Amino acid sequence: xxxxxxxxxxxxxxxxxxxxxxxxxxxxxxxxxxxxxxxxxxxxxxxxxxxxxxxxxxxxxxxxxxxxxxxxxxxxxxxxxxxxxxxxxxxxxxxxxxxxxxxxxxxxxxxxxxxxxxxxxxxxxxxxxxxxxxxxxxxxxxxxxxxxxxxxxxxxxxxxxxxxxxxxxxxxxxxxxxxxxxxxxxxxxxxxxxxxxxxxxxxxxxxxxxxxxxxxxxxxxxxxxxxxxxxxxxxxxxxxxxxxxxxxxxxxxxxxxxxxxxxxxxxxxxxxxxxxxxxxxxxxxxxxxxxxxxxxxxxxxxxxxxxxxxx
Amino acid sequence: xxxxxxxxxxxxxxxxxxxxxxxxxxxxxxxxxxxxxxxxxxxxxxxxxxxxxxxxxxxxxxxxxxxxxxxxxxxxxxxxxxxxxxxxxxxxxxxxxxxxxxxxxxxxxxxxxxxxxxxxxxxxxxxxxxxxxxxxxxxxxxxxxxxxxxxxxxxxxxxxxxxxxxxxxxxxxxxxxxxxxxxxxxxxxxxxxxxxxxxxxxxxxxxxxxxxxxxxxxxxxxxxxxxxxxxxxxxxxxxxxxxxxxxxxxxxxxxxxxxxxxxxxxxxxxxxxxxxxxxxxxxxxxxxxxxxxxxxxxxxxxxxxxxxxxxxxxxxxxxxxxxxxxxxxxxxxxxxxxxxxxxxxxxxxxxxxxxxxxxxxxxxxxxxxxxxxxxxxxxxxxxxxxxxxxxxxxxxxxxxxxxxxxxxxxxxxxxxxxxxxxxxxxxxxxxxxx
Numbered sequence: 001x002x003x004x005x006x007x008x009x010x011x012x013x014x015x016x017x018x019x020x021x022x023x024x025x026x027x028x029x030x031x032x033x034x035x036x037x038x039x040x041x042x043x044x045x046x047x048x049x050x051x052x053x054x055x056x057x058x059x060x061x062x063x064x065x066x067x068x069x070x071x072x073x074x075x076x077x078x079x080x081x082x083x084x085x086x087x088x089x090x091x092x093x094x095x096x097x098x099x100x101x102x103x104x105x106x107x108x109x110x111x112x113x114x115x116x117x118x119x120x121x122x123x124x125x126x127x128x129x130x131x132x133x134x135x136x137x138x139x140x141x142x143x144x145x146x147x148x149x150x151x152x153x154x155x156x157x158x159x160x161x162x163x164x165x166x167x168x169x170x171x172x173x174x175x176x177x178x179x180x181x182x183x184x185x186x187x188x189x190x191x192x193x194x195x196x197x198x199x200x201x202x203x204x205x206x207x208x209x210x211x212x213x214x215x216x217x218x219x220x221x222x223x224x225x226x227x228x229x230x231x232x233x234x235x236x237x238x239x240x241x242x243x244x245x246x247x248x249x250x251x252x253x254x255x256x257x258x259x260x261x262x263x264x265x266x267x268x269x270x271x272x273x274x275x276x277x278x279x280x281x282x283x284x285x286x287x288x289x290x291x292x293x294x295x296x297x298x299x300x301x302x303x304x305x306x307x308x309x310x311x
Numbered sequence: 312x313x314x315x316x317x318x319x320x321x322x323x324x325x326x327x328x329x330x331x332x333x334x335x336x337x338x339x340x341x342x343x344x345x346x347x348x349x350x351x352x353x354x355x356x357x358x359x360x361x362x363x364x365x366x367x368x369x370x371x372x373x374x375x376x377x378x379x380x381x382x383x384x385x386x387x388x389x390x391x392x393x394x395x396x397x398x399x400x401x402x403x404x405x406x407x408x409x410x411x412x413x414x415x416x417x418x419x420x421x422x423x424x425x426x427x428x429x430x431x432x433x434x435x436x437x438x439x440x441x442x443x444x445x446x447x448x449x450x451x452x453x454x455x456x457x458x459x460x461x462x463x464x465x466x467x468x469x470x471x472x473x474x475x476x477x478x479x480x481x482x483x484x485x486x487x488x489x490x491x492x493x494x495x496x497x498x499x500x501x502x503x504x505x506x507x508x509x510x511x512x513x514x515x516x517x518x519x520x521x522x523x524x525x526x527x528x529x530x531x532x533x534x535x536x537x538x539x540x541x542x543x544x545x546x547x548x549x550x551x552x553x554x555x556x557x558x559x560x561x562x563x564x565x566x567x568x569x570x571x572x573x574x575x576x577x578x579x580x581x582x583x584x585x586x587x588x589x590x591x592x593x594x595x596x597x598x599x600x601x602x603x604x605x606x607x608x609x610x611x612x613x614x615x616x617x618x619x620x621x622x623x624x625x626x627x628x629x630x631x632x633x634x635x636x637x638x639x640x641x642x643x644x645x646x647x648x649x650x651x652x653x654x655x656x657x658x659x660x661x662x663x664x665x666x667x668x669x670x671x672x673x674x675x676x677x678x679x680x681x682x683x684x685x686x687x688x689x690x691x692x693x694x695x696x697x698x699x700x701x702x703x704x705x706x707x708x709x710x711x712x713x714x715x716x717x718x719x720x721x722x723x724x725x726x727x728x729x730x731x732x733x734x735x736x737x738x739x740x741x742x743x744x745x
Contacts, residue, residue: 029339032340039328040325047349087552089551206348207317207318207347211343211346
């Protein structure tokens with residue numbers, strides 16, 4: 001498995017090709033970063049506007065490598081127990097109840113407290129063994145034998161404590177559980193961290209990662225993306241669509257349309273079996289592209305001009 | 312851009328993997344290892360272009376009419392002559408770079424150092440030998456020698472141009488930042504009232520930097536816990552291991568709210584410059600950090616929160632400070648009247664959590680100071696800060712009522728440089744977090 005991965009990551013071109021095969025069109029820079037991340041064994045911090053393909057990148061990488069994807073969605077108040085591991089308290093209590101008789105037998109034959117406790121010490125770690133451990137995403141990621149792609153989504157929504165906690169895992173790929181010991185990764189996972197830039201990441205986290213910024217794509221790339229995801233669209237319509245969207249992005253909007261929205265719009269137009277862009281059609285379908293009423297008003301003012309230009 | 316040692320090591324490993332044959336690939340690889348935010352990526356791109364710019368070293372010997380008369384390399388020629396005559400442009404470029412490294416051109420700091428560095432590089436390359444050869448060629452009387460001399464001179468001047476532009480590039484690369492740094496230091500400590508229009512642009516960028524720093528520093532909303540109220544849900548969750556027994560108690564936490572700020576600014580000519588920068592500063596702070604209401608006054612008091620909240624602060628400020636459109640009477644400053652008006656119209660909005668900042672020189676033109684009113688405001692608000700652009704030594708001189716007002720201020724500070732403003736803002740934000 002390792003050798004196969006090494007072959008896939010041999011050169012930047014092979015990565016670019018491989019990603020294209022699983023349906024993710026991207027710039028060369030992304031392939032270079034993936035190449036480095038694999039060989040230097042570092043996580044990747046992906047930033048960029050919403051909807052531009054950050055989470056998709058992780059999914060595409062998992063598909064390309066043929067590895068399972070473990071996803072951890074971050075939010076404020078996320079703490080260790082939900083992310084790392086938790087003891088199966090119920091199971092522990094249940095087993096103690098069921099085995100109470102057995103325990104009585106073990107202790108019964110001894111006299112005095114000290115001897116009983118010593119006898120129990122032999123079975124000390126029984127209730128804190130891996131049987132009773134409920135692994136959560138991060139621990140699962142470390143325990144996969146063949147490796148795994150770990151996606152920590154929207155890490156900027158989690159708080160500072162969580163970030164500090166992530167540092168150990170990201171640099172050494174190991175966790176220490178007090179009762180069991182240190183658990184090292186069987187094979188190092190491929191880690192993606194995505195961020196919407198609502199707040200600055202701490203320096204320590206940034207230092208441990210490679211940084212990738214995915215901007216809005218240029219027209220040529222966007223055409224390729226639409227072609228891959230919505231094959232039923234004619235080339236003429238595709239060009240007009242992309243030209244229109246690029247114009248929309250230049251306006252002063254509250255939220256500029258992202259690649260996801262372009263694809264949605266393309267799908268809508270494909271469903272409506274249209275051949276050519278006209279202002280009425282655009283006006284009707286504008287809400288797939290823009291998500292704020294004020295933005296829709298703004299674009300409607302310029303609609304005629306922009307559609308003319310796109311044709 | 313701060314780059315740690317670990318990042319340097321990573322960069323080396325990255326170059327090792329990627330190789331330096333393909334320039335774009337190298338750029339991408341280094342960018343992902345060294346630049347860790349979108350701003351840094353921009354800076355990196357510019358620096359990368361500058362550092363690895365392909366040296367357009369034009370051939371010193373090109374453009375000579377008689378191409379058939381190629382100069383022969385004579386045994387007596389110096390190394391530099393030999394290089395100019397028969398070497399390739401790549402060899403020449405290599406030689407210049409070696410010489411540059413030998414004279415440590417990376418240490419260049421000031422623009423007047425360019426001349427000396429050029430001389431040193433040329434000297435290291437062997438200019439003396441070239442000059443000697445030219446002289447020798449001039450000395451002989453044959454036409455071939457004369458031609459040779461001319462060609463060599465042409466090559467010499469071209470070489471000089473090459474080295475000059477090379478040193479110029481090195482200067483922008485290495486010294487650019489240090490002169491900028493010195494200028495910035497100067498501007499941070501300069502008196503705002505003495506600055507001129509042409510400095511404003513730089514001041515804005517310095518303010519932006521300070522604001523970014525402040526915003527990221529205080530963006531963390533720290534939670535204090537107010538013990539006394541049990542957070543039941545959290546406690547139960549934490550005590551699952553103990554079968555629901557309230558073993559480990561969790562308490563309700565109260566998040567610190569943003570400070571409430573009311574700013575009163577004197578817009579008379581003397582205080583104009585400081586007002587502009589203070590407001591820029593305050594409005595540049597993240598919305599989530601502070602709630603601001605601003606007022607301007609001269610002979611009367613006018614609220615301008617609406618104007619500043621909407622749109623670009625810089626423009627709004629420029630309009631406001633010229634006195635137009637706001638209803639401010641630009642006559643003699645009358646602090647007494649202003650305080651009275653504030654008490655009448657807006658005192659209700661001052662609560663025990665409000666910080667009131669007054670920016671003015673307290674020069675009342677011998678009017679009625681109305682210190683009683685100030686006392687009322689002082690009692691009601693959380694704290695009253697007076698920022699005076701004049702230096703402390705002249706407080707209380709002439710018609711300045713500073714000494715009458717300062718007992719009723721929690722803090723009275725001299726404020727006329729960017730540094731002072733920064734400190735004030737730090738104090739504002741920090742205090743509220745405690």
